[in-house]
Amino acid sequence: MSNQIFARITGRFTKTILYIIAVILSLKNLSSLVNKKLAVKEDFRLSQKGIDWLEEWNTEAEIATSISKIAQKVVEILVNVPGMTQAHSRDFRRARPIFTLKDGTVIKIFINPGNVKHIFLADSNNKMLFGGYVGWIDTKGLNQAIEKIKHSLTCTS
Numbered sequence: 521m522s523n524q525i526f527a528r529i530t531g532r533f534t535k536t537i538l539y540i541i542a543v544i545l546s547l548k549n550l551s552s553l554v555n556k557k558l559a560v561k562e563d564f565r566l567s568q569k570g571i572d573w574l575e576e577w578n579t580e581a582e583i584a585t586s587i588s589k590i591a592q593k594v595v596e597i598l599v600n601v602p603g604m605t606q607a608h609s610r611d612f613r614r615a616r617p618i619f620t621l622k623d624g625t626v627i628k629i630f631i632n633p634g635n636v637k638h639i640f641l642a643d644s645n646n647k648m649l650f651g652g653y654v655g656w657i658d659t660k661g662l663n664q665a666i667e668k669i670k671h672s673l674t675c676t677s
Contacts, residue, residue: 581612584647590623591641594669595650598639601665603658607638607651615640618666621673625649627666637662 566574587595598604615628615638624644631637637659641649654662 578610579613581609581648581651583609584643584645584649587643587649588623588625590621590673591625591643591649594621594625594627594641594673597665597669598650598652598662601652601654601658601661603654603661604652605654607640607653609648609651611638612640612642612648612651617642619670619674621669622675627669629666639666 611630611632612628615630617626617628620626626642626644626646628640628642629637630640636653636655638651638653639662640651643649
């Protein structure tokens with residue numbers, strides 16, 4: 521019982537933090553916000569390199585406009601993994617391919633600095649079809665889903 525409570529609290533906390541970060545970083549004039557509102561001293565200025573890094577970090581992926589039947593099956597498997605949460609598309613470009621499905625859909629994985637595993641689906645033009653992640657407690661379920669997908673929907677299956 522205590523593990524379930526801990527998982528719920530951890531999941532809610534993670535979602536809240538990620539939401540706060542997304543809101544802050546989606547503000548149109550980020551450099552102005554950092555330079556004017558969050559300045560520690562009057563002469564504080566974020567360097568152009570820092571501004572460029574923040575803008576690149578928050579760049580969203582290009583989203584696919586259609587999805588194959590095989591990719592639809594994969595999405596159905598993934599959304600049923602316990603703890604699956606929608607991932608931000610900015611992490612799509614950080615994900616590394618692990619295998620390709622029969623229809624050319626690429627399964628990509630990204631593990632963030634907090635050791636949270638993200639999974640993305642890319643079409644044959646490297647446009648994002650799906651992005652999700654699970655908390656630490658649900659990583660085993662995600663790994664099992666990945667193995668199921670790999671064994672049933674790749675060219676070698």
